Amino acid sequence: MPASDYDDVTKFLGEWGPFQKLITLLLCISVVPNGLSGLSIVFIADTPPHHCVIPPKANISAEWRNYSIPLEEDNGVMRYSRCTRYKLDVIKLLSDNGYVPGIDVNVTEIEQESCKDGWEYDREIYVSTIVSEWDLVCSDGWKVPMTTSVCFFGVLTGSFISGQVSDRFGRKVVLFGTVGVQTLFTFFQIFSTSWLMFSALYFVVGLGHISNYVAAFVLGAEILSPRIRLIYSTVAVCFFFVLGYMMLPLTAFFIRDWRMLLIAVNVPGVFFFPLWRFIPESPRWLLSQGRVEEAEAILRDAARKNRVTAPEVIFAPLQVENKTEKLSRHNICDLVKSNNIRWVTIILSFVWMTISVGYLALSLNTSNLYGNSFLNCFFSAAVEVPGIIVSWLLFRSCPRRLCLFTILFLGGAVLLFAQLIPRNLSSVSTALEMTGKFSFSVAFTIVYAFTAELYPTVLRNTAVCACSMASRLGSISAPYFIHLGTYYKPLPYLLMGSLSVLGALLSILLPETYGLPLPETINHMQTIQRYKKRQRSSNVTRDTAAVENASML
Numbered sequence: 001m002p003a004s005d006y007d008d009v010t011k012f013l014g015e016w017g018p019f020q021k022l023i024t025l026l027l028c029i030s031v032v033p034n035g036l037s038g039l040s041i042v043f044i045a046d047t048p049p050h051h052c053v054i055p056p057k058a059n060i061s062a063e064w065r066n067y068s069i070p071l072e073e074d075n076g077v078m079r080y081s082r083c084t085r086y087k088l089d090v091i092k093l094l095s096d097n098g099y100v101p102g103i104d105v106n107v108t109e110i111e112q113e114s115c116k117d118g119w120e121y122d123r124e125i126y127v128s129t130i131v132s133e134w135d136l137v138c139s140d141g142w143k144v145p146m147t148t149s150v151c152f153f154g155v156l157t158g159s160f161i162s163g164q165v166s167d168r169f170g171r172k173v174v175l176f177g178t179v180g181v182q183t184l185f186t187f188f189q190i191f192s193t194s195w196l197m198f199s200a201l202y203f204v205v206g207l208g209h210i211s212n213y214v215a216a217f218v219l220g221a222e223i224l225s226p227r228i229r230l231i232y233s234t235v236a237v238c239f240f241f242v243l244g245y246m247m248l249p250l251t252a253f254f255i256r257d258w259r260m261l262l263i264a265v266n267v268p269g270v271f272f273f274p275l276w277r278f279i280p281e282s283p284r285w286l287l288s289q290g291r292v293e294e295a296e297a298i299l300r301d302a303a304r305k306n307r308v309t310a311p312e313v314i315f316a317p318l319q320v321e322n323k324t325e326k327l328s329r330h331n332i333c334d335l336v337k338s339n340n341i342r343w344v345t346i347i348l349s350f351v352w353m354t355i356s357v358g359y360l361a362l363s364l365n366t367s368n369l370y371g372n373s374f375l376n377c378f379f380s381a382a383v384e385v386p387g388i389i390v391s392w393l394l395f396r397s398c399p400r401r402l403c404l405f406t407i408l409f410l411g412g413a414v415l416l417f418a419q420l421i422p423r424n425l426s427s428v429s430t431a432l433e434m435t436g437k438f439s440f441s442v443a444f445t446i447v448y449a450f451t452a453e454l455y456p457t458v459l460r461n462t463a464v465c466a467c468s469m470a471s472r473l474g475s476i477s478a479p480y481f482i483h484l485g486t487y488y489k490p491l492p493y494l495l496m497g498s499l500s501v502l503g504a505l506l507s508i509l510l511p512e513t514y515g516l517p518l519p520e521t522i523n524h525m526q527t528i529q530r531y532k533k534r535q536r537s538s539n540v541t542r543d544t545a546a547v548e549n550a551s552m553l
Contacts, residue, residue, distance in 0.1 A: 035244025154206020163465025
């Protein structure tokens, strides 16, 4: 069934009745836990200031104990070394013989050794993190970015599975199933006794983390009318995600123990399960599967809630037209079958990956910025609020490709320009980084809605999840982009900026969907710009559809 016919047939419901309001509210609430827990690793795996432990058994004088840790320069500030100390047996010998450090002995000439007795952590900010609990520092420092990457390996796997499950068994099943996986295994993480156990459970948490967000996004996009769909996909669902994200630093400020923080950010997910009876399956998806009676039942119930009268027969005249495709089964392989859909998928996958690298890397880097890490995280989240408004305004009145190109190019240019700012102007550098975060948040909002518009109903959830899989490759590598800054500080920004500019240029090749109805079948998809041959009849059909849809907006 063409999308314009579906929208015409369901006009009797109205655009913004009690049914649509309830569905919008409940689906938006379902994404709050994603924002609250999605970046909690920023605080759970933060690395407190630390240095080597000098054990009491060393039996050295207090004077020598103060000189037992070497001083190192860190961004122009002298700090105690995090990973080395002077050899304790040499210091004890000097102490026993009455030598005075700095007078009789030049301590910098004493041989150094690793922290054989562990580390002492500053408890001023955190009671505990997984770093301080399992000593994920120095030679084990690679485990911190790996923890985040393991989670996003889970997200990648979950996106691969959930997209096909959703297009095969329904949006609602995936939505509640993935919320259950995320909630249950996050509680299991609280009882972790080692980094390996924590990471293994974090992988399973990742299986459900973004998949429920995508399912809620697609479900709302398919249920709501065109005008409300635009607001839902660019403003409502994104705002509630950011609302959860903004609650994270506030929660972490009052809860400084990583186990208690996990409990706090996971509790909202528990209260979502009673909503099963209030959230329906997508009538569009049911119709694409040939389950016409179930789709009609949902729409009649919606009509009752909106206090309107449903037609005696809703979909019967259109069943024959959609018979062939509704009975066929689609999977992820359909995203690469034809040249057109293959190039759309490849370009979108690269764009999603680029946006994910920039968005997540800048989000994870908030604890490394100057100033209070809780405030920096809050500002990093708050800057997404105007981003949501801007994305809605752009999506409402501008071509999709132009929106995506402009905002991605801006994000890349800002990150490249930030490296020209002198070190002493740290506030300017932070402001530019927040501008970059703003750009990537806008780009994420736009690319989610743009992708949903490009692909047909029979493949929409699979396609969005496939693009989400590609973005997880960016998420997996993002922690290591930040880690590269330990070797050469401007390098992460140069790489992210260059990738963003390239992604902006590639986005110009994507088909335009502005003013067009959602495609229902693969044949309804728009043609990528690299293919110039278009039939006149197709153009007339699309132009007519654009005019009709514009009148609805």
